[in-house]
Amino acid sequence: MVKAYTQEHIYKHPWERVTSASWRKFADPENKRTLSHILEVDTLNRKLDPESGKLYTTRALTIHAPGPWFIRKIVGQDICHCVESTVVDARSRSMQLTTRNVSLQRFIEVEEKIRYEPHPDNPTGWTVCKQETSIRIKPLSTLASMAEKVEQRCAEKFMQNSVKGREVMERICKYLEAESGGIAL
């Protein structure tokens, strides 16, 4: 049982600003209320390739994912750890983030891929974001009947959160725009 979703969004901001916003998305205290399901974000690893202009980063996301009581009972926790690997290619201007859960894998596998690239119609002014999410509930026999429902709930939750994520991104872009306007000579 796999469910997959794709979404696309166009930011009317340049790629440099949108990807800067992406790094700040979870860390900015202003957004903690909106993205309250994100409890912690830690950078575990980073590597810069000065030859190619590629930046590799691994971050840990601790996510609060409350479900119905019977899920908590089975799973035993409502905290989920995810690992996000990001590759930013400054030369070709692309950023790709891949996020997977590393805990609760016995029950569920979620993979989210986000790609930010300059919009082909306005490469210096706009950015296109493509997002692919796939959710797989492990077919445990005792869970099989309710797995479908869980999957649906999970998907709904993801969609809600990605809308919230977009709102936060737009807000940070505006803020960065104002900031760069103030500093510009």
Add this chain to the structure above:
Amino acid sequence: MGMGKREKKSSSNSLSTSPCANLRTAYHNCFNRWYSEKFVKGQWDKEECVAEWKKYRACLSEHLDDKHLSRFLEAEGSVDSVPLSDLRNPVDGAPTGVSQ
């Protein structure tokens, strides 16, 4: 600059209980500045925020006891070589050592 103000605010408002929260904020602030002011503008020849990163990372390796996550700390400098299969099927426990 207002940067100092924001730093203070984020550490007091933070929900985080992590003992590394202040070092994390310092590193992330430095990183964000470097990313938007240098890296995306073509100045990618030099890694910055090295001191902040070392302090933060030392704290993490001391306090990160979740085995799912600490695997990624151990793999320092090889982010790009972590195979997808490894992300999917975490191996519990440390490697048993390389035989000669």
